[in-house]
Amino acid sequence: MPLTKEQVLKQYFGYDKFRPLQSDIIDWVLYGQDALVLMPTGGGKSICFQVPAMVMSGITIVISPLIALMQDQVRGLLANGIPAAYINSSQTGSEISLIEKRCKSGELKLLYISPEKLFSPGYFDFIKSLNVSMFAIDESHCVSVWGHDFRPEYTQLGILKKSFPDVPVIALTATADRVTRKDILNQLAIPEARVFVSSFDRPNxxxxxxxxxxxxxxxxxxxxxxxxxxxxxxxxxxxxxxxxxxxxxxxxxxxxxxxxxxxxxxxxxxxxxxxxxxxxxxxxxxxxxxxxxxxxxxxxxxxxxxxxxxxxxxxxxxxxxxxxxxxxxxxxxxxxxxxxxxxxxxxxxxxxxxxxxxxxxxxxxxxxxxxxxxxxxxxxxxxxxxxxxxxxxxxxxNPPVRFDATILAQKALSAIVRTNENIAMGILIDILRGSRNRKVVEHQYHEIKTFGAGKDLKFEEWADYLQQMLNSGIMDIAYDEGHSYKLNNRSRAILKEGQKVELVRFEPYDVKKARKEEEYPLERSKKEIIRDALFDRLKFLRKQIADEADIPAFVVFSDATLSDMAQKRPINKIQMLAVSGVGEQKYLQYGERFMNEILNFARENSGTGSRIANGMTYVETFDLYKKGLSPSEIARTRGMNEITIYSHLAKLYEDGERINLEEYVHTTELKKIIRQAEIMNIRKGEPLKPLFEALNGQHEYHKLRMALAIWERNK
Structure with missing residues (x-):
């Protein structure tokens, strides 16, 4: 039975749900239709062809413009357990021959290839000999002369649709305006393809x-x-x-x-x-x-x-x-x-x-x-x-604070006039601030009327205001005349007619930085400090693993996955697979080492006044349970209530740990509690008080909790 797109997403990529538009795009391609996908960088474009490649029979050919790009993507796919390869100029003939055999045998699901290689003598015939399920054109803006990264070799890709009329083509890019989009569709010979435009908003x-x-x-x-x-x-x-x-x-x-x-x-x-x-x-x-x-x-x-x-x-x-x-x-x-x-x-x-x-x-x-x-x-x-x-x-x-800068602008423009429009920023500021340096005195600029007219402002303030005046067209600059300032029609209107000028109030960089730090205070709660400390530990472990395998660290796990891991702190398979970005293959490769690191971190931080919240206290209970201690002995050792220990054991049992809860709940009690729970249709996580009262208070709360845990697992 082929996997569904949802199963592929979870099993290979470790995600529980698709991002906006991904599911619609995948369905469209699975229907055999052509598509142009516009998604911002980091929006999840690759998922749109990698997931259907695993659902469909045959091989997906990915056209990619750069060796580094295809190597990175293939490395990531292999780490997820997806059979993929690339062919480019960095490989030997024997390496390429081996990959071609794997393509022919149906072993590979994705093959990355550059357009140069695709159209090299005789190679297109090899592609024709394969059972191609889809063509994915990555960085497709390269096909358009209106795009910002035009590549002439991409213009030949229109032959794909003509040679494989029944094979869907999906073109993907992060940026393309309306003109570029239309050109991409025409160049790739898919003018009627559906265009999917994701939100370009990257709020992070x-x-x-x-x-x-x-x-x-x-x-x-x-x-x-x-x-x-x-x-x-x-x-x-x-x-x-x-x-x-x-x-x-x-x-x-x-x-x-x-x-x-x-x-x-x-x-x-x-x-x-x-x-x-x-x-x-x-x-x-x-x-x-x-x-x-x-x-x-x-x-x-x-x-x-x-x-x-x-x-x-x-x-x-x-x-x-x-x-x-x-x-x-x-x-x-x-x-x-x-x-x-x-x-x-x-x-x-x-x-x-x-x-x-x-x-x-x-x-x-x-x-x-x-x-x-x-x-x-x-x-x-x-x-x-x-x-x-x-x-x-x-x-x-920090909305800009504007002020009436008409007089300030007039002072600067007047100085430019009185120096025959032959000075650049530095000397103009020296004149305005009344600096009697050698160049000012040498040209007798200290004798003009506006000398010292702006001495109330610092050098950096004048530099900021002059830059604003230049940017807003209040004056011009002649780069071929030593960056000299020149007057224009607006300059003259300000000088002669008093046309109003507004500028943004200057603020030193240190002031802006201080305000930003006030908006994003560095103070963190104890919980955040511990979470960040665990995140750093996991990053260090990730780097060790990556160096051992000579791969980029993010191929092991992304920062987002490590952040979720530090938040959830998984200590068993079920919990680890619930972390965003952890699929079956990643769990098999790295799960044990990361769970052990989390356990070690938990033990080091246990009982130090900075106990880890949300589940880490269960680790110590589980350690003592595995040593053979009874719930009462664990409670005494940890200085906790015995009922709390029973609650820990029930939670650990629910999370898939090997714990024999049946020894704490008599078979007769178990059957009675479960029968009543079925009658009342009690669901996991609901309050236990109604069940306790329905059973006339004959069974303690911790026994109810353990019985429901057993019932839940058996279901």
């Missing part, structure tokens, strides 16, 4: 934007507050990646850089070490990360402005793939924006595409300068309506 991701000053200091502080939490820093240039990594290393942060010009072996090692948690931080260009299946990335920083919202959203989506709270931070400067514009101007793209990309950059600018909920801006971009602010972005947490 906090969103923040900061001005691009003191970036290194801010990042160092940010990362040190997140000790041992893996993260990614995206930079625009190769030099940036090397400089930033070096600066972080100097303060003791385990960081490595990654970019396309590195030696391929070095690049692969850096990526592999990061995935295995050997480094905390990877500083990379966008060459890193597409489809990287590392679920425990806790934060993403953009050192430079991304070129479009799609790229930005996909990159921040690499944080918190496991659903746990994660942070994102974008540094924004007008200089980055102009650099992006110049790169597009010099790109050689056709004018139509250039205009589209410039428009997308403008949307990125709007997000960065937003004074409304940032998440609403992102969701709106992907055509998703929302009527409420998120409460988890910097704008929601």
């Amino acid at each position: 991701l906090s969103l923040a934007v900061l001005p691009g000053r003191n970036r290194i200091k801010i990042m160092q502080d940010f990362i040190q507050k997140r000790a041992n939490q893996p993260g990614i820093i995206y930079c625009l240039s190769r030099k940036n990646t090397e400089d930033v990594a070096s600066a972080l290393q100097k303060v003791g942060i385990r960081a490595k850089f990654y970019h396309a010009k590195m030696n391929p072996e070095d690049r692969a090692k850096v990526q592999d070490d990061f995935i295995k948690d050997n480094y905390q931080v990877i500083v990379a260009t966008i060459a890193f990360g597409m489809g990287i299946d590392k679920s425990n990335v806790r934060w993403v920083i953009h050192y430079s402005l991304p070129s479009n919202v799609e790229s930005f959203y996909q990159e921040i989506g690499r944080a918190g793939r496991d659903g746990l709270r994660s942070d994102t931070l974008l540094f924004y400067t007008f200089n980055d924006l102009k650099m992006r514009q110049e790169m597009l101007d010099q790109s050689g793209l056709p004018e139509e595409m250039k205009e589209t990309q410039l428009a997308k950059l403008e949307r990125m600018k709007q997000y960065s300068e937003a004074e409304i909920c940032r998440r609403r801006i992102l969701l709106s971009y992907f055509n998703e309506e929302t009527t409420e602010d998120c409460g988890n972005c910097d704008v929601c947490r």
Whole structure:
């Protein structure tokens, strides 16, 4: 009998229920229909083809663009007990031949392959010889010239539908606007495919934007507050990646850089070490990360402005793939924006595409300068309506305080005029603050009327306000003239007509940070401290196991699974399989070691004044029971009421432990209690008082509890 999709989800992936849309998508594919699936990174796209692959007969062919991506996914599938393999250029001919034989014999359920390999001479004929149940096109936005990561080899994939008209095709991507979606369907020759669009909302991701000053200091502080939490820093240039990594290393942060010009072996090692948690931080260009299946990335920083919202959203989506709270931070400067514009101007793209990309950059600018909920801006971009602010972005947490800055702006603009529009930010601030440095005196700027007109403001305050003025179009900048400020029509209206200017009140980074720490206090309850201590122990064990097997830690268990494990603290098979993300194969491989670690932790913390809540007290009772002590002896040893010990034994029995409850309840009593429970249709967990009264109080409560436990297991 083939497994149902629900059975596959539980047995192989360890989840009790599907996420929104997953079940509908799987049903649609199982009906033999084509689909385009849009789900945010971490939304569960892979489940949409991996589960039906296990339900259907035959083999599912997964088209994947990157070797690292297919290796990660296959590693995860094998860890879950799913027969899968990949074929790419990193393998020898004999390795590939062995995999092909397994495909032919029907042993494999999923085969990952790159489009280059798929269309290499004669290889498509091999695919035709297989019993193909489905084609899955991962990262399908690569097929579209309108997408943010176009790959020419993807455009050949339309032949799949033409050659296999009865085999369903499922295309998957994390980001695609309306134009890109339509192009994907046409390029893949599935124009009538049903489009499933999941919510793009990732409420576990906090969103923040900061001005691009003191970036290194801010990042160092940010990362040190997140000790041992893996993260990614995206930079625009190769030099940036090397400089930033070096600066972080100097303060003791385990960081490595990654970019396309590195030696391929070095690049692969850096990526592999990061995935295995050997480094905390990877500083990379966008060459890193597409489809990287590392679920425990806790934060993403953009050192430079991304070129479009799609790229930005996909990159921040690499944080918190496991659903746990994660942070994102974008540094924004007008200089980055102009650099992006110049790169597009010099790109050689056709004018139509250039205009589209410039428009997308403008949307990125709007997000960065937003004074409304940032998440609403992102969701709106992907055509998703929302009527409420998120409460988890910097704008929601700290609504900007605006003030009338007309006179302040006039002072700055006047100084620009009086210096013949030939000065950059630094010298302008020196003039406004009345600094008689060599350059000011040399050019006689100390003699102009506005010299010292802004000495009431600190240098960093003027820098912030000038950046805001530039971003809002109050003045222009000439990068080809030493970054000199220039007046425009709006500048003149402010100077001559007194047009009103409003700016956001400056706040130092330390003030913003302090407020954030007030909103998210570090004080934790005793229960939270113990849970977090157990989580850290389980993480350490996971790393040991991963290192032994030379696999990434998250392949053993995700952070979300370890968090649930630390919360539920399973000590037997039934409890362990109830942990989200623990399937049969994972239990067989790792269950005993993690349960033993939990038991050891419980014993170490027992009787120290920090007793572990929710079930850990049963561990000590069970240990004494296994040593042969009677309930009364256990009660004396532990200094507890005997009735409580009977309650522990009943709970342990319900959880599947080998405990002989029948020796504590006489057969006659047992039959009488169960008969009355059946009459009253008593359910597990209901109050025992009605049953106690129905039996005229002849049987003690602990005997009722044990009798019902026996009845429940027998049922």
